Structures are given as C-alpha cells and as structure tokens.
Amino acid sequence: MATSAEYGLGPQAFPRGWFIVAESSELDQGPMAVRYFGQDFALYRGESGTPVMLDAYCAHMGTHLTAGRSAMIVRNGQQIEGDSIRCPYHAWRYGPDGHVNDIPYHDGPCPKSASIRSYPVRDVMGCVMMWFDPEGGEPEFEPPFVKEWDDPQYVRWQLDHLGVINIHTLEVLDNMADARHLGPTHGAPCEYFENEMRNHVVIQRQGGHIQIYDAHLHSVTWYTGMGILLSKQNFGGTLIFELIANTPVEDGVTKAWHAALVRGQNVPPSEEDIVIAKASQASALEAFATDFEIWKTKRSALKVMQLKNDGPFNTVRKWAGQFYMPREEAKARQQELNGMHLMKDFPRPDSKWQEEGFEDGLFSGQ
Ligand code: FES
Ligand SMILES: [Fe+2]
Known part of the structure; x- marks a missing residue:
C-alpha cells in the first residue's frame, strides 16, 4: 500500500x-x-x-x-x-x-x-x-450517466460488491493506459488503441479479437474523475455497458464495485433476458477479477518502468494529478493534456465505429 x-x-x-x-x-x-x-x-x-x-x-x-x-x-x-x-x-x-x-x-x-x-x-x-472535494466546493460537473439505464429494453444491473483492497485507486486507473496487458491478462490483445482526454474525462478506445468469445471486441471506456469507469462494449454484435467503481477508503486503500447493463430481446425484459444479463455480468466480472487478483497481490508501482511502446501510463497518471490539486490549478493541467494520446505501435480505431454513432450520448456529466 x-x-x-x-x-x-x-x-x-x-x-x-x-x-x-x-x-x-x-x-x-x-x-x-x-x-x-x-x-x-x-x-x-x-x-x-x-x-x-x-x-x-x-x-x-x-x-x-x-x-x-x-x-x-x-x-x-x-x-x-x-x-x-x-x-x-x-x-x-x-x-x-x-x-x-x-x-x-x-x-x-x-x-x-x-x-x-x-x-x-x-x-x-x-x-x-x-x-x-477537499476544498469543500460544489460539484464542477454532473455524475456520469448512461442513457440506456432508462431504456426499457435494458436489464438494470445490481452491483457486485468487491470489497476493500490495499491498493491505491491510481493503480486501478492505470488500466486506462494499459494496452499491453490486454493480451496476457484478458486474452484480448488490442489491434488498435488510443486515449483521449477531455478535462475531467479520460477515454480509451480499443479493440481486437477476444479469445473467450471468439469474436471481435470494440470498447470505448471512460473514467469520469478518478472514481467511476463506464465502458460500452460490442462483442461481435452483442452490446453491454460495464461499470467499475473505485472509491478511496483510506489513503492507499480502495473499495470497488462492478456491474453490467445488458440489452435484452424483449420489452420489458423477459425472465430469460434477465438470466442472460446476469450471466453476462458474471462473465464481465470474471474478466475484471483477473485484474483484481493482480492488484490484490502486486506491490505498489510508485513509478512505472515505462518502455516507449508501453501504454501512456505517465500521461494518465498526470491526468489523475488534476484531482489532487486545487481546482484553480487543475485547469492548466487539463489544458495541457486535452486531446488525443496515440501509441506508435497501434493504429486508431476504424472510423466506422464513429460513423455508426457508437459514441452518441456517451461521456455525459461533462
Ligand atoms: S444529541 Fe447528544 S450526542 Fe447527539
Ligand atoms: Fe484489465
């Protein structure tokens, strides 16, 4: 810790x-x-x-x-x-x-x-x-929200309570930059990868073949501040939204939750849709549990020994720093980092994902 x-x-x-x-x-x-x-x-x-x-x-x-x-x-x-x-x-x-x-x-x-x-x-x-807010200020932005939560075709989630782990929230956030763990840890090596920063939101877009589903996975994942990750994922045509939340309990100790919002076949969702949604959440949790197991047992990485072809850990950590400084100073940090952060080894996502409106309505709370 x-x-x-x-x-x-x-x-x-x-x-x-x-x-x-x-x-x-x-x-x-x-x-x-x-x-x-x-x-x-x-x-x-x-x-x-x-x-x-x-x-x-x-x-x-x-x-x-x-x-x-x-x-x-x-x-x-x-x-x-x-x-x-x-x-x-x-x-x-x-x-x-x-x-x-x-x-x-x-x-x-x-x-x-x-x-x-x-x-x-x-x-x-x-x-x-x-x-x-350590300074006691009012909210600067709204909490994140996925509009599909109000869509009657989606089966609403119940949270998986993952408990408290002795790791700093920052090491959970490292996942946003971590292109190189997707193959070894999740069996889904990325074929394209990018990060984007928009003030208090950091976005990751990536995709590739995922072994356990034998399908193409495209995901757009975003943290709103340090605490709440949402991810929209297309597994060969199946759509799910995933939530990962991490809240500091003590300095260096984190409590975590997980959930998935899954589109059913019927409105309102049938019993079978609910069973399928729960199974999807369970398999999303299984993938996340792999990260979790690593975090539970790793030592802290105060600095990442970052190779030039690693994901941009240091940039994401610098982005995280904005939330640990007075909000007036944070503005300059945001302006410095806003925009795209690309990796030399990976192309950007195919523009068809944008054309299909995959990101319409995401990144609310800005
Ligand atoms: S009212 Fe007496 S301790 Fe709260
Ligand atoms: Fe991961």
Missing part, C-alpha cells in the same frame, strides 16, 4: 470528484455508517427519497448518527423525520443541510456552532454517489 504523496500526485491526499458510496438498494434498508476518504459519514435516505450524507458525529457529544440500531428512537422508527435525522443519544435533529433544526428540550434557536458538514449526493443508475 502506498499513499497519494508517495505517488507524487498532488498536495491533497484524496481526489475531488464523484464517487460511489453505496448501492441505492442498500440505503433503502435504512441509515448506513460509511467510511471513505479517511472520514466517517452518516448516510441515510430522507422520507422524500433523497439521499443525505453528513459528517458522522453529532456536535453535542460526538455520537455517530447512524452507527447504532439499538437506541429506542431508532427501534421505534422515529429517527428520520422528513429529510432530517435525529441523533440517537439526545435526539438533536439535523437537517439535510447539516444544521441542527430541533433540540427537544431546548428553548430558543438551535446553536449555529452545532452544524456539521453536508455533502452533495445523488442517486444515479442504482448507485448513491457523493461529490467529494
């Missing part, structure tokens, strides 16, 4: 951006105590359905707002009122903005100094995503 500072990413230990913090269906079960970015948070769904994320600890005496289930106020179902939450110790009530808006035994205004921080959160594609 190595830290952001050891990789030389920037002055901040944790990156700015949108990150998955829970699956929406988990939050439906009740308030959650979660830990990311080296901090504890209280996460709950208000009665309006809106997810709310607050600093975990009550200003009164430091009680974790959502860690316990045994206080009577929780057991009686009285903890959530509207979109506010009451502390299980003395029932101070916090609004979704983090301000105390009721103290049951106190006359007069609630103390302003009791406020705790509230974080922007959204429900997107069955995931609860938070905007994290």
Whole structure:
C-alpha cells in the first residue's frame, strides 16, 4: 500500500470528484455508517427519497448518527423525520443541510456552532454517489450517466460488491493506459488503441479479437474523475455497458464495485433476458477479477518502468494529478493534456465505429 504523496500526485491526499458510496438498494434498508476518504459519514435516505450524507458525529457529544440500531428512537422508527435525522443519544435533529433544526428540550434557536458538514449526493443508475472535494466546493460537473439505464429494453444491473483492497485507486486507473496487458491478462490483445482526454474525462478506445468469445471486441471506456469507469462494449454484435467503481477508503486503500447493463430481446425484459444479463455480468466480472487478483497481490508501482511502446501510463497518471490539486490549478493541467494520446505501435480505431454513432450520448456529466 502506498499513499497519494508517495505517488507524487498532488498536495491533497484524496481526489475531488464523484464517487460511489453505496448501492441505492442498500440505503433503502435504512441509515448506513460509511467510511471513505479517511472520514466517517452518516448516510441515510430522507422520507422524500433523497439521499443525505453528513459528517458522522453529532456536535453535542460526538455520537455517530447512524452507527447504532439499538437506541429506542431508532427501534421505534422515529429517527428520520422528513429529510432530517435525529441523533440517537439526545435526539438533536439535523437537517439535510447539516444544521441542527430541533433540540427537544431546548428553548430558543438551535446553536449555529452545532452544524456539521453536508455533502452533495445523488442517486444515479442504482448507485448513491457523493461529490467529494477537499476544498469543500460544489460539484464542477454532473455524475456520469448512461442513457440506456432508462431504456426499457435494458436489464438494470445490481452491483457486485468487491470489497476493500490495499491498493491505491491510481493503480486501478492505470488500466486506462494499459494496452499491453490486454493480451496476457484478458486474452484480448488490442489491434488498435488510443486515449483521449477531455478535462475531467479520460477515454480509451480499443479493440481486437477476444479469445473467450471468439469474436471481435470494440470498447470505448471512460473514467469520469478518478472514481467511476463506464465502458460500452460490442462483442461481435452483442452490446453491454460495464461499470467499475473505485472509491478511496483510506489513503492507499480502495473499495470497488462492478456491474453490467445488458440489452435484452424483449420489452420489458423477459425472465430469460434477465438470466442472460446476469450471466453476462458474471462473465464481465470474471474478466475484471483477473485484474483484481493482480492488484490484490502486486506491490505498489510508485513509478512505472515505462518502455516507449508501453501504454501512456505517465500521461494518465498526470491526468489523475488534476484531482489532487486545487481546482484553480487543475485547469492548466487539463489544458495541457486535452486531446488525443496515440501509441506508435497501434493504429486508431476504424472510423466506422464513429460513423455508426457508437459514441452518441456517451461521456455525459461533462
Ligand atoms: S450526542 Fe447527539 S444529541 Fe447528544
Ligand atoms: Fe484489465
């Protein structure tokens, strides 16, 4: 395990951006105590359905707002009122903005100094995503979204929860540049490969013959910030979208999720479509698990010993650095890197993929 500072990413230990913090269906079960970015948070769904994320600890005496289930106020179902939450110790009530808006035994205004921080959160594609910003700023862009999520022909995913690994998020992101692992690791050596950078989005386009399906694979994969990868893949005519999400838990420790969105034959999808979609997600997971196994057991690569015919690891790592520096400085980094990054050994994708509208509507959230 190595830290952001050891990789030389920037002055901040944790990156700015949108990150998955829970699956929406988990939050439906009740308030959650979660830990990311080296901090504890209280996460709950208000009665309006809106997810709310607050600093975990009550200003009164430091009680974790959502860690316990045994206080009577929780057991009686009285903890959530509207979109506010009451502390299980003395029932101070916090609004979704983090301000105390009721103290049951106190006359007069609630103390302003009791406020705790509230974080922007959204429900997107069955995931609860938070905007994290070490500078405390509002979101600079929207979370990524695949419009097919709302297409009734697609079978919506449920997340694979891959747990916590002792590896820095950066080493997961290295995959974006890694043309040379596609053959040895995945049995799908690329015949063409390119990267493109558009501000906070990094794109990879690649394709070639994939051994396990005996078909041509074309994929367009993009990270929106450091946390959320989406990939549109055509396996000899079959279309799927894949999600890989990675959120820092501590500096150098990462929690990961995976999912696939698969087009069915029927509207709405039949039982058989659902079975096929689940099987597709499972085989996509199997491919990803190969990367995962390597990450779990490798030592940290603080520097990549990059050959000139390796993928552009250092450029992608430089792109990642923008999220570890103040946002004003990040602009210059974006401008420096925006555009195409090509490898000498590989041609660019055939233009037919663009002509067929393969990328229409992708890279939302810009
Ligand atoms: S510790 Fe939260 S209300 Fe007292
Ligand atoms: Fe990979």
